[in-house]
Structures are given as C-alpha cells and as structure tokens.
Amino acid sequence: MDAIVEAALRKWPNVPHCWGWLALDARGDWYMRDERVQAAGPFPQVKGSRIVHDKLREFIHRNYLPDEAGAWFFQNGPQRVYVELEAAPFVWRVDPGFGVQAHTGAAAEPRGAWLDEHGRLFLDTPLGFGLVHTLDMGHAAEAVEAGRWLPQELAFAEMPARFGYVLTPQPA
Known part of the structure; x- marks a missing residue:
C-alpha cells in the first residue's frame, strides 16, 4: 500500500466504504460505475467507463x-472502494516461457490449475486466484501439454468459496 494512502487512513480513519463503483472484468480492465451505470444494470452486463489513465491504473x-472475508477492494486514500469481479481477483498473462504475470504487473508461480464448464482456465x-487472459490461452495450452499445469475441472459457481473471494461485495 502506498505511504500516502496509509497516512490518509491514519488522518481520516472513519471514511465510509464504497460499493458498486469499481469493477474488474475478465480481461483485466478496470471500470468506473457511477450511479447512472449502476441503475442501468449489473456488472458485467453494463460495464461503465473503462479506466485508461495509466497512472490511475497503477495506483489502483x-x-x-482483499479484506478478511475475501472481498477485494482498492484503498483510495482513506476510502475503501470494493471491487466487483467478473471472474476472479486476478487476470493472468502467460508468456511463451510459461511465466505468469497478474493484470497488476506482479509475477506469480502457479500451484494449481482449474477448468470451468465454459473451458476457461484459472490458476x-x-x-x-485468477483467470488466464483469453489472448494467452495458446501459451497456457502449451504449458498444459508440456505437463507444467494439470487442470482439474471445477464449476465456476464453486470457485469463489473454494478460493476465498467474493464476486460482488455487499455492505454488512
């Protein structure tokens, strides 16, 4: 967490949390969802405005x-902005050598692989836990064929509970 964010939390510790205003889609793109967008329909059917500003994405x-219940959030200064997830907390990019990097830029080493009923690969x-980006399924297939990853089948609806994350956080 950024030092400036930690300082804001100390200065204003009781800022109310925010729900429904930020979302992460299955391709690792962030979306702002104002009141008009939220009223128009649920995520991901109605996505909102894609965040394209590089510095803002890097800050996010x-x-x-994640919080203690597995709901993911962006700590925006003193305000916790909960994130709606289309599929999982991370979207993985896979390189030709089978290296894995999150949509956030962090490198990771897979310890398990799962296929859902739609043929989507999760690591x-x-x-x-996260979904492999659709553009990298060729590299992912090569990793499976090489025996690097041995996917097991698991229904998508079972993944959040099994891997401890919340798709649509709600106020308590």
Whole structure:
C-alpha cells in the first residue's frame, strides 16, 4: 500500500466504504460505475467507463487488496472502494516461457490449475486466484501439454468459496 494512502487512513480513519463503483472484468480492465451505470444494470452486463489513465491504473494496482472475508477492494486514500469481479481477483498473462504475470504487473508461480464448464482456465498462485487472459490461452495450452499445469475441472459457481473471494461485495 502506498505511504500516502496509509497516512490518509491514519488522518481520516472513519471514511465510509464504497460499493458498486469499481469493477474488474475478465480481461483485466478496470471500470468506473457511477450511479447512472449502476441503475442501468449489473456488472458485467453494463460495464461503465473503462479506466485508461495509466497512472490511475497503477495506483489502483498498488493499493488492491482483499479484506478478511475475501472481498477485494482498492484503498483510495482513506476510502475503501470494493471491487466487483467478473471472474476472479486476478487476470493472468502467460508468456511463451510459461511465466505468469497478474493484470497488476506482479509475477506469480502457479500451484494449481482449474477448468470451468465454459473451458476457461484459472490458476491458483501464492498471490491469489485468477483467470488466464483469453489472448494467452495458446501459451497456457502449451504449458498444459508440456505437463507444467494439470487442470482439474471445477464449476465456476464453486470457485469463489473454494478460493476465498467474493464476486460482488455487499455492505454488512
């Protein structure tokens, strides 16, 4: 977490949390969802405005964490902004040598692989659980064929509970 964020938390410790305003899609893109977008429909059917500003995305990545219940959030200064997830907390990019990097830029080492009923490949790592980006399925298939990853089948609906994350965080 950024030092400036930690300082803001100390200065304003009781800022209310925010829900529904930030989302992460299955391709690792962040979306802002204002009140109009939220009223138009649920994520990901209605996504909102894609965040394209590099510095803002980098700030989100550095301050993206889970709470004790597995709900992921972006600590925006003193305010915790909970994130709606289309598929999982991370979206993995796979390089030709089978290296894995999160949408946040952090490297990770897979320790397990799962296929859902739609043929999507998910990886569990010490960093967290995530979906392999669709553009990298060729490299991922090569890793499976080489015996590096041995995917097991698991229904998508079972993944959040098994891997301890929340798709749509809600206020307590």
